[in-house]
Amino acid sequence: xxxxxxxxHYLKSCICFLLIFVWHNQYAQTDLFFDAQRLCNEKKFDEAxxxxxxxxxxxxxxxDPASWHIRSFAYIQTFKQSLLSATDKxxxxxxxxxxxxxSMKLDTAKAYIENNNSFIKNGASSYYKLSIILLQDSLNxxxxxxxxxxxxxxxxxxxxxxxxxxxDINYFNTTGSTFEDLYMRNNFNQKYGDIAKYALLKxxxxxxxxxxxxxxxxxxxxNQGATLMRMMDYDVDLAQLDVIQENAKKLFKQSLPxxxxxxxxxxxxxxxxxxxxxxxxxxxxxxxxxEFKQKKEALNKK
Amino acid sequence: MKFLLKYSLLLLLAFSSLSFQxxxxxxxxxxxxxxxxxxxxxxxxxxxxxxxxxxxIQIIGTNTNLNQELNKMASSKQVGxxxxxxxxxxxxxxxxxxxxxxxxxxxxxxxxxINSKYKGKGSLVVTEKNGLAKAxxxxxxxxxxxxxxxxxxxxxxxxxxxxxGDGLNSLAIxxx
Numbered sequence: 001x002x003x004x005x006x007x008x009h010y011l012k013s014c015i016c017f018l019l020i021f022v023w024h025n026q027y028a029q030t031d032l033f034f035d036a037q038r039l040c041n042e043k044k045f046d047e048a049x050x051x052x053x054x055x056x057x058x059x060x061x062x063x064d065p066a067s068w069h070i071r072s073f074a075y076i077q078t079f080k081q082s083l084l085s086a087t088d089k090x091x092x093x094x095x096x097x098x099x100x101x102x103s104m105k106l107d108t109a110k111a112y113i114e115n116n117n118s119f120i121k122n123g124a125s126s127y128y129k130l131s132i133i134l135l136q137d138s139l140n141x142x143x144x145x146x147x148x149x150x151x152x153x154x155x156x157x158x159x160x161x162x163x164x165x166x167x168d169i170n171y172f173n174t175t176g177s178t179f180e181d182l183y184m185r186n187n188f189n190q191k192y193g194d195i196a197k198y199a200l201l202k203x204x205x206x207x208x209x210x211x212x213x214x215x216x217x218x219x220x221x222x223n224q225g226a227t228l229m230r231m232m233d234y235d236v237d238l239a240q241l242d243v244i245q246e247n248a249k250k251l252f253k254q255s256l257p258x259x260x261x262x263x264x265x266x267x268x269x270x271x272x273x274x275x276x277x278x279x280x281x282x283x284x285x286x287x288x289x290x291e292f293k294q295k296k297e298a299l300n301k302k
Numbered sequence: 303m304k305f306l307l308k309y310s311l312l313l314l315l316a317f318s319s320l321s322f323q324x325x326x327x328x329x330x331x332x333x334x335x336x337x338x339x340x341x342x343x344x345x346x347x348x349x350x351x352x353x354x355x356x357x358x359i360q361i362i363g364t365n366t367n368l369n370q371e372l373n374k375m376a377s378s379k380q381v382g383x384x385x386x387x388x389x390x391x392x393x394x395x396x397x398x399x400x401x402x403x404x405x406x407x408x409x410x411x412x413x414x415x416i417n418s419k420y421k422g423k424g425s426l427v428v429t430e431k432n433g434l435a436k437a438x439x440x441x442x443x444x445x446x447x448x449x450x451x452x453x454x455x456x457x458x459x460x461x462x463x464x465x466x467g468d469g470l471n472s473l474a475i476x477x478x
Binding site: 225226229230232233234235236237238239241242245246248249252253281282283284285 | 328329330331333334336337338340341344375378379445447448449450473
């Protein structure tokens with residue numbers, strides 16, 4: 001059994017210890033925050049990140065907008081230090097964006113609003129750049145679109161009234177023409193053709209009179225029909241030859257409305273005249289093919 | 303800088319329409335006709351004296367795409383043991399005994415002359431103008447529903463000196 005004086009002494013020691021612990025812990029968190037800030041200022045982001053990860057889970061600082069703000073800054077800077085094409089580092093950008101959003105949500109006093117908006121803007125721009133770079137990698141068209149959607153999502157946050165129409169047209173036209181080019185350069189690989197078709201049809205959903213998308217879709221369908229014929233062996237039996245002709249005919253006919261649209265929008269578009277001549281010729285409609293041939297020749301004489 | 307260059311190239315690509323160039327040199331109609339002509343060789347038997355030497359397809363008239371396609375075909379195919387040889391002219395070549403004479407539409411008025419010159423000698427006469435299967439050719443290409451079809455007149459094939467069964471009847475528009 002402890003005597004009263006001993007118990008009192010023991011209790012006093014415990015209280016003192018607890019006070020020291022609480023003070024130290026609080027001081028330690030503040031200390032950690034300043035450490036992280038110092039390391040960020042010295043651009044030592046690799047060293048700052050583990051400290052920041054402690055800050056954002058500590059009860060004292062996890063709801064502080066400054067913690068998430070510094071986290072966003074550190075991650076976006078670390079992402080920038082990696083190659084933009086290194087898409088395996090995309091988690092850094094994702095984390096930076098998530099942190100900026102979290103900071104914005106906690107920042108009721110709007111103390112960090114300007115910086116957070118700037119981080120979001122910066123991140124949106126990086127997603128857009130990545131989406132374009134990924135178009136060059138034929139295996140990443142899905143990721144490219146995903147990053148493009150991220151670009152749109154974050155742009156809407158810092159600029160809610162931004163009109164994406166022209167940007168969408170440019171992005172999907174770029175995707176369409178890139179994959180149409182890949183389709184032609186890779187022995188008319190259907191996979192690339194389908195991606196091009198999907199993107200170009202998206203452009204026409206936004207702007208049905210878009211000349212570039214109409215021309216490229218017309219050419220794509222024509223080329224798919226022509227490919228069926230090109231791949232056909234000369235000694236294909238006659239019944240099969242009829243089936244191939246039927247399938248190619250359907251594709252040539254699908255090509256037609258897109259080229260007619262271009263011609264209607266611009267009757268002097270040489271590309272449309274040339275393409276219509278080719279499509280009608282493939283459809284064995286010599287009269288129509290000649291009509292467009294003559295129109296093209298007349299245009300060239302002027 | 304590198305990104306800007308790539309990006310500019312991509313945008314340039316997006317706004318410059320792709321051309322027909324890669325497939326332009328390819329004429330689907332010519333390929334179909336070449337495949338038909340090759341197939342016809344399976345349905346006829348030529349006289350014994352024509353079973354040696356090259357298998358000659360004579361084109362009368364001008365169709366550059368068809369000529370190219372047939373020459374491409376000749377480089378990869380043969381008829382039995384006979385090599386394919388493609389000849390083109392704008393008039394009848396008296397020095398040649400072709401296995402197939404393809405009279406292009408612009409030369410259709412030569413049909414009568416050809417039939418009298420090659421009657422019974424074993425040349426399959428193919429034309430491509432409406433009504434010519436009735437007027438003397440064994441096979442006449444026609445367009446139906448945007449597809450290449452052919453009319454077949456077996457009597458004219460027999461008159462030309464060829465042996466044939468009824469195999470083509472089910473695939474052709476039969477002309478009596």
